Amino acid sequence: MRILIIGTGGTIASARTEKGYKAKLTAGEILELAGISGNGVKIETRDILNLDSTLIQPEDWVTIGKAVFESLGDYDGIVITHGTDTLAYTSSALSFMLRHVPIPVVLTGSMLPITESNSDAPRNLKTALTFAMKGFPGIYVAFMDKIMLGTRVSKVHSLGLNAFQSINYPDIAYVKDEEVVVRHRPELPEGEPSFDPRIDPNVVHIRLTPGLSPEVFLAVAEKAHGVVLEGYGAGGIPYRGRNLFEAVSRVAGEKPVVMTTQALYGGVDLTRYEVGRRALEAGVIPAGDMTKEATLVKLMYVLGHTKDVEEVRRIMGRNLAGELSSAF
CATH class of the missing domain: 3.40.50.1170 (L-asparaginase, N-terminal domain)
Structure with missing residues (x-):
């Protein structure tokens, strides 16, 4: 041996x-x-x-x-x-x-x-x-x-x-x-x-916090090919006071925006709450129960193969290497 x-x-x-x-x-x-x-x-x-x-x-x-x-x-x-x-x-x-x-x-x-x-x-x-x-x-x-x-x-x-x-x-x-x-x-x-070493490292990870302005989000997301948005709990995007939802919707129409969670366990379920369903309607891609690390790297890997948002959505929802419990 x-x-x-x-x-x-x-x-x-x-x-x-x-x-x-x-x-x-x-x-x-x-x-x-x-x-x-x-x-x-x-x-x-x-x-x-x-x-x-x-x-x-x-x-x-x-x-x-x-x-x-x-x-x-x-x-x-x-x-x-x-x-x-x-x-x-x-x-x-x-x-x-x-x-x-x-x-x-x-x-x-x-x-x-x-x-x-x-x-x-x-x-x-x-x-x-x-x-x-x-x-x-x-x-x-x-x-x-x-x-x-x-x-x-x-x-x-x-x-x-x-x-x-x-x-x-x-x-x-x-x-x-x-x-x-x-x-x-x-x-x-x-x-x-x-x-297969094809990856696109031009992905930005943005952590959702109270007070995050739409202008800051747009500025950070502008030059990236993809965005990982680290949300709260099961997932959702705030629209009260500062309409981050509108900014995320605009970006998600042009490039993939994947939502993970700040919670260590449980993963993302955008169907659970109204704020999560709004995110789905805006085109946000849920990360399921993937880790933050796997979510970021997987998006880099997928973007190394395609920039088509719908194709990215499809591949992100597939279990490629044990990273995802349930396909979506």
């Missing part, structure tokens, strides 16, 4: 400098410091980036995806070490770009650098490697003994070790010592492995 670890930087690869922690260690150095042996499994490492994940850009998703795709035939599992700040965006992007992967591709990281004595890096890396050796095809995230589907993960804590949760979807598995306890098997589409 052969496992590949792809290094991209992040806290897990960081060490102290005069200006704070900085990603500087190689994947091989991380593996050595973690004290993990292959136990008969051949583990190889490859470094393609070494960045604080705050610096990760959509072009880097393509670089990572290409490295994974080119390695699929040579390894039984792939682990990607990554910073936590944008890990959920990268796991979503890889899930849309890399379709029908025949082996486990597992992203992991840590909240404390591997160079610190109390680091969670060895624990998370061991979890990722253990799962990667078990042969479950798909894109996953490993953190604090949990295995989560790549399109369902959000970072929910900025400092705590249990920083990631699976949103609106069960955890896939738990890893205890060398044992993988499977809790849920995702039903992912089958087919030949493919890599």
